[in-house]
Amino acid sequence: MSSDPNSKYQSPLTSRYASPEMAANFSNNKRFGTWRRLWYNLAVAEKQLGLPGITTEALDQMQANLDNIDYEVANAEEKRRRHDVMAHVHTFGVAAPAAAGIIHLGATSCFVTDNADLIIFRDAMDMLIAKLVCVINDLSSFAVKYRDLPTLGFTHFQPAQLTTVGKRATLWIQELLWDLRNMQRARDDLGFRGVKGTTGTQASFLTLFEGDHAKVEELDELVTQLSGFAECYPVCGQTYSRKIDVDFLAPLSSFGATAHRIATDIRLLANLKEIEEPFEKDQIGSSAMAYKRNPMRSERICSLSRHLMVLIGDVLQTASVQWLERTLDDSANRRISIPEACLTADIVLTTLQNVVDGLVVYPQVINRRIRSELPFMATENFIMAMVKKGADRQECHEQIRVLSHQAADVVKQQGGENDLIERVKNTAYFEPIRNDLDSLLNPATFIGRAPQQVDNFIANHVTPALAPYANVIAAKKPAELSV
Numbered sequence: 001m002s003s004d005p006n007s008k009y010q011s012p013l014t015s016r017y018a019s020p021e022m023a024a025n026f027s028n029n030k031r032f033g034t035w036r037r038l039w040y041n042l043a044v045a046e047k048q049l050g051l052p053g054i055t056t057e058a059l060d061q062m063q064a065n066l067d068n069i070d071y072e073v074a075n076a077e078e079k080r081r082r083h084d085v086m087a088h089v090h091t092f093g094v095a096a097p098a099a100a101g102i103i104h105l106g107a108t109s110c111f112v113t114d115n116a117d118l119i120i121f122r123d124a125m126d127m128l129i130a131k132l133v134c135v136i137n138d139l140s141s142f143a144v145k146y147r148d149l150p151t152l153g154f155t156h157f158q159p160a161q162l163t164t165v166g167k168r169a170t171l172w173i174q175e176l177l178w179d180l181r182n183m184q185r186a187r188d189d190l191g192f193r194g195v196k197g198t199t200g201t202q203a204s205f206l207t208l209f210e211g212d213h214a215k216v217e218e219l220d221e222l223v224t225q226l227s228g229f230a231e232c233y234p235v236c237g238q239t240y241s242r243k244i245d246v247d248f249l250a251p252l253s254s255f256g257a258t259a260h261r262i263a264t265d266i267r268l269l270a271n272l273k274e275i276e277e278p279f280e281k282d283q284i285g286s287s288a289m290a291y292k293r294n295p296m297r298s299e300r301i302c303s304l305s306r307h308l309m310v311l312i313g314d315v316l317q318t319a320s321v322q323w324l325e326r327t328l329d330d331s332a333n334r335r336i337s338i339p340e341a342c343l344t345a346d347i348v349l350t351t352l353q354n355v356v357d358g359l360v361v362y363p364q365v366i367n368r369r370i371r372s373e374l375p376f377m378a379t380e381n382f383i384m385a386m387v388k389k390g391a392d393r394q395e396c397h398e399q400i401r402v403l404s405h406q407a408a409d410v411v412k413q414q415g416g417e418n419d420l421i422e423r424v425k426n427t428a429y430f431e432p433i434r435n436d437l438d439s440l441l442n443p444a445t446f447i448g449r450a451p452q453q454v455d456n457f458i459a460n461h462v463t464p465a466l467a468p469y470a471n472v473i474a475a476k477k478p479a480e481l482s483v
Contacts, residue, residue, distance in 0.1 A: 013343040017304075022346040025124050026339040029069070034116040035085075036066045036092055039103050041226040042195065046105060048222065049215050051208060054102050061096035062103070068095055085109040106205045108198040110239050110326075115193045115227065117338075118240070121248055124342040125187040128252070131349040132183065133469040134476045136176050138356045140462050143169035147454040150443035151274065151366045152373055159373045162443060165275075165361060167450035170457045172265070175258040177465050182251035189247060193240040194232030195220045199325045237325035245315040245338060252345045256308035259348045263301035266355065270295045274366045278358025297355050297481070301348055308344045311337050353479035370443050375420035376404060381440045382424065382433065389432040399429050 014023045024030060040062045047054040070091055078087035085104075093100030104111075146165035153163040195216075197204045202216050209215040224232040233240055269275040270293075277297050314337035318330045379400045386396045407420035421437060424430050433440070466473065 011340075013340060013347065017347040018343045019127075019346055019350055022124065022127055022343055025120060025127065026343065028071070029067070030120060031116060032069050032074070032088055033067050034119055035088055035112040036062070036069075038112050038115050038223075038227065039089075039092065039107075040066065041223050042107060042111070043099065043102055043105070045219050045222040045226060046102075046208070049209070049219055051105075054105075055098060058096065058099035058102060060098075062092070062099045065092070065095040070095065083109075085112060088112075106197070106208045107195070108204075108238060110193065111195065114240050117334075118190055118192060118229075118244075119227065121338065121342070122187060122190050124346075125183060125190075125248070128342065128345050128349060129180065129183050129187060130469070130472045131346065131353065131479075132176065132180050132255070133466060133472045134479075135349060135353045135356055136173055136180065136462065137466060137473050137476070138353060139169055139173050139176070140458055140466075142166070142356065142359060143173060143454050144458060146361060148444070148447070148451040149361070149363060149366070150370060150447050152369050157268065161377060162370065162374075162446040164447050164450040164454070165366070166454045167447075168265075170454055172258075172262045173462060174457070175261070176255075177461065179251060179255040179258055180465065182254060186248050186251045190229075190244070191240075192224045192227060192229035192232040193236060195223050196236050196238075199238055200236045237322075239322075239326045239330070242315065242319040242322050242330055242334075245334065246312070246319050249312055249315045249338060249341050252341050253309045253312040255345060256305040256348065259352055260302050260305035260309070262352065263298040263305070263355070266298045266359075267295045267302070270298070272365070272369065274362055274369070276360045276362075277355045278360070297351050301351050301355070304344050304348050304351075308341060308348060311341045311344070350479045351481060354481055357479060367443070372418050374441055374443065374446070375407070375418050377446065378441050379404060379420075381445075382430070382437075385433045385436055385440060386430065391432070396429075399427065400424075403427065 040059070043054055043059060043062060047059065069088075073094055074087050074091040077090045078084050081087055081090075086109075089104045092103055096103075143166040146169070147167070149165045150162050151165050151168065153160040153168075195205060196202055202220070205216045205219060206213065209219070220232060224230075233244075266275060266277060270277065276293065277295050314333055318333050318337075321327070322330060382400060383393060383396045387393050403423045404420060407418055407423060410416040411418050421441065425434055425437060439445075
């Protein structure tokens, strides 16, 4: 078989899109290196608690070879034994011969597989949280910058009352803040499987410590602490409950919905030519239509977010069909679904930050669209101004109704510009407010409290939420895309 990587399928998640750090987090080096650290922590704790046969030489050799993994030996052994954990027990023993007889002492496979997963998942969530914080921070700066720039609001994607570009961005930020809360909660809730034995009873360790329950409990606590966790799950079967995977992945799928919504809004606004994602100098939008500036980054966000949203189904189904103390039909599915969820969320966040950092706003286009719709919206103001001048409200309403329908006919049937204002100016009935029409049409008078809402939201909600992540923001780097 060819050794050329281009001769076989490669997941685009890692070969094309994912950040180097997230790809490394789910690499064989990280996984099997973590297994070795767990075996080392177990041996250190067992020796500390007086278990005989674990020498200082054995621990030194283990520590010196935590990352020195001979994959040729491991692969050959796994092919022979059909058991990945035992293959790596053997390979670690070859590298640390003084420890060969005590590696994995008292443990079951899930001691390394499950505990390593929890470590890897926690590290992945730390990376995702950091990237989400940067997206929220950058989008908040955008909201503040455009806090008072009027823009046409849309309901049902039909013209509605005015809002501001910044206020619209706060709608996106609010959902991202909820995602941050959910991800941080899931990260903090992750515990450690600990040292529990084959069916969770710790029977093997009770035998090793000759029936000393206190030492078994101390061993569990000590390995948990050595592995960087404050606490372990109090009970489990052979595996930790796969319900934990549901709690871990649910915030990522929920974030997928947020990202899809934001990217869709940007795509709609790009079609209106009001806002565009960054477009590089030599970038090509279409192989046929050279003039096109397709929102391909936002489209990528939508595409990958759909994948992210559906992965929750895998872990839900896996959690629901675990039999008694465990069944192995979770393993192959988890190897795919959970890493893919983290990799996909990482890609979506990197792309979203790249888009947010480079958003281009076109105020003149926005203003032109406002001017085409504002006359209809301003009619209520015209009526109120006329009444203040002594006019009859009902008669004024009828005058406006007739003129509005005439202007709408020009727009819809004749393809002309909205000429309602000119019709009002040229109608003798509205002579009392003719000189006031320009002020009555000022877009800034139609945005309500939008600028103040932006200010209050940033000060009272965003700033406090991001305060614990000041170091993350200070270390922020530009979000660069590989393709």
